Structures are given as C-alpha cells and as structure tokens.
Ligand SMILES: Nc1ncnc2c1ncn2[C@@H]1O[C@H](COP(=O)(O)OP(=O)(O)OP(=O)(O)O)[C@@H](O)[C@H]1O
C-alpha cells in the first residue's frame with residue numbers, strides 16, 4: 001500500500017547539509033497498522049512527511065495505493081492537480097492536533113471538504129457522520145479550546161478521514177496525551193483500521209504504542225531502517241533489538257559457568273511442556289530467571305529466560321533440542337553464532 005524505494009532526504013540550510021533519510025526502503029501492506037520507532041532525530045517525521053510529499057524527497061520514490069507520488073510532484077499544473085487529489089486520499093494526524101481555534105469542531109472537520117469543493121449539505125452530513133464515528137457527536141458546535149487533549153485528537157482524526165482516505169499517517173499522535181487517553185486513541189485507530197480497512201502508518205518513540213496496536217514495525221537509526229518486519233517475524237529474529245524492546249525480560253546469570261537462554265513461545269509451541277521435557281531428557285537442573293506472557297500486536301507470546309548449568313559449549317545439545325521443538329532460542333552473549341546458524 002505504501003512503498004518507498006531508496007528514499008533520501010537531505011536538508012540544506014545556511015551551507016550545512018543534514019541527511020535525514022539515507023536510503024529508506026519501507027513496505028507497508030494494505031490493511032495493516034505499521035509502526036516506525038526511533039530516537040529523536042532518527043528521521044521519523046522526515047519519512048512520514050516525504051510519504052505524503054509535504055516534504056520533497058531528495059531522491060528515491062514514494063508509491064501510495066499504486067500511485068507514484070514522486071512522479072507527480074512538481075510536473076506542471078496538471079500533475080499538481082493530480083498530486084493534490086492523490087494526497088486528499090492520505091489522511092494525516094498531528095501531535096499537536098493543528099485545529100483552527102476560531103472554528104467549531106464541525107467546521108474543522110469540514111475544512112478539507114471545502115478544499116475539495118463539496119457542497120454545504122454534503123460537508124455537514126459527512127462531518128457529523130465522522131464525529132459520530134470518533135465518539136464526538138455531541139461536540140459538533142464546541143470550539144477546540146473547550147475540548148480535552150484526547151477530544152482534540154479525535155477531531156484531528158475525524159478531519160483526517162474527511163477525504164475517505166485509504167491511508168492514515170500519524171506523527172506522534174499520542175505523545176501529548178496521558179497514558180489513559182493514549183490507550184483510547186490507539187484503540188480508536190485500531191477500530192478504524194478494522195472497520196474501514198484503513199492502512200495506518202504511525203510514527204512514535206514509545207514502544208508501548210507499537211506493542212498495543214502494530215502488526216508490523218520498523219526501527220530507524222540515523223536516517224536508516226535497521227530492522228523491520230511483522231511483530232511475529234521480529235520476535236523470531238535472533239538478536240532483534242525491537243523484539244527485545246517489545247518484550248523485555250530481566251534476570252542475570254548466577255555465575256560464569258552458566259548459560260542463559262531466552263525462549264520465545266508463539267502459537268502452538270506455547271502449549272508444549274518443553275522445559276520439563278528438557279530437564280528429564282538431559283537430566284539437568286534448569287533455573288527460571290524470568291518469564292512473561294503478553295499480547296504483542298494481537299498475538300499471544302510467552303517468553304522465558306532460563307539458566308542451564310555449564311558454558312555454551314556444554315549446552316549445544318539441549319539448546320538444539322529446544323530449537324527442534326520449534327521454539328525461538330536466543331543464547332545471551334552468543335548472537336554471532338546464532339546469526340550464523342540461522343543463515344544456514
Ligand atoms: N526543515 C529542516 N531543516 C533542516 N534540518 C531538518 C529539518 N527537519 C528535520 N531536520 C533534521 O533532520 C534530522 C531528522 O529529523 P526528524 O524530524 O525527521 O527526526 P524525528 O525522528 O522525527 O525526531 P523526533 O522524535 O524528535 O520528532 C534531524 O537531524 C533534524 O535536525
């Protein structure tokens with residue numbers, strides 16, 4: 001639904017150059033909620049602004065719903081009109097809501113419809129329908145100053161939906177909100193994704209946001225995507241930073257001659273009594289250092305950190321046993337071997 005190919009963005013100001021995007025290949029599938037996470041300055045906002053051409057990419061292409069937006073940008077008045085039409089099919093939600101304070105809630109939602117040249121009657125019907133959808137039917141006549149932060153963001157979302165977009169882009173839509181309101185806004189985005197089949201690309205620096213609503217995620221560092229995939233793929237990737245952050249586990253080795261292993265259970269593997277089988281088969285004592293069960297991106301996942309007596313070399317066979325059971329195994333301090341093995 002959204003594809004960027006070798007996207008770069010270099011800002012030039014007063015003789016200085018900043019490379020905000022450095023060859024980004026992003027692929028968001030139709031109907032999914034896709035989260036991009038990264039530290040401040042990683043290039044997240046630049047990416048989302050390039051996706052709807054609010055910012056002109058320096059090079060590379062952006063395709064949304066099968067249309068090459070970069071080809072339309074800056075190619076005379078006719079292409080300009082087409083670009084505006086294509087962009088009206090992309091909704092955008094902002095961190096600070098960007099509502100007009102002099103307009104009522106309903107008039108804020110109607111604004112994009114005015115720009116699209118819709119009649120007064122049509123605008124009002126659509127705006128009221130959208131306000132109902134976001135749970136604000138009773139606030140149509142209120143002004144933004146009379147609303148809470150969460151309500152303002154609901155208006156922002158209703159306005160973003162006015163052009164019947166296929167794609168919704170959200171740049172830190174919840175980072176100005178308290179945790180409770182954040183949850184309700186994320187739930188709303190999830191509902192809209194399901195009810196309207198809306199593809200959502202959201203930018204955040206909060207792992208909890210990714211965890212609660214995203215089907216897929218990418219990690220950005222210094223203008224590059226360093227990891228990406230569905231949540232389930234990420235959890236199955238040895239040494240994945242995103243997986244570890246999505247599902248943190250504590251617990252340290254109790255001595256030097258110990259091997260610490262993180263075991264991830266997904267789907268069917270979750271119901272097998274593998275740890276007791278392991279202890280019985282190899283007659284070893286296993287200590288559990290930490291364990292958690294959680295729902296990540298709608299998926300039930302269990303993780304356990306266990307300690308085996310002996311060094312890694314002594315535990316190759318029991319670790320192989322766990323792998324054969326179809327479990328995701330990360331041996332702490334042995335990422336290099338793991339990557340080599342999984343590449344075979
Ligand atoms: N208009 C601009 N002119 C010059 N440099 C810019 C401009 N916008 C962003 N940058 C620079 O590009 C880099 C990426 O910025 P960007 O806003 O995309 O990061 P971000 O990941 O969204 O960060 P944050 O989490 O703080 O919002 C930063 O070094 C920033 O200073």
Ligand SMILES: [Mg+2]
Nearest residue numbers: 044045046171
């Ligand atoms: Mg930003």
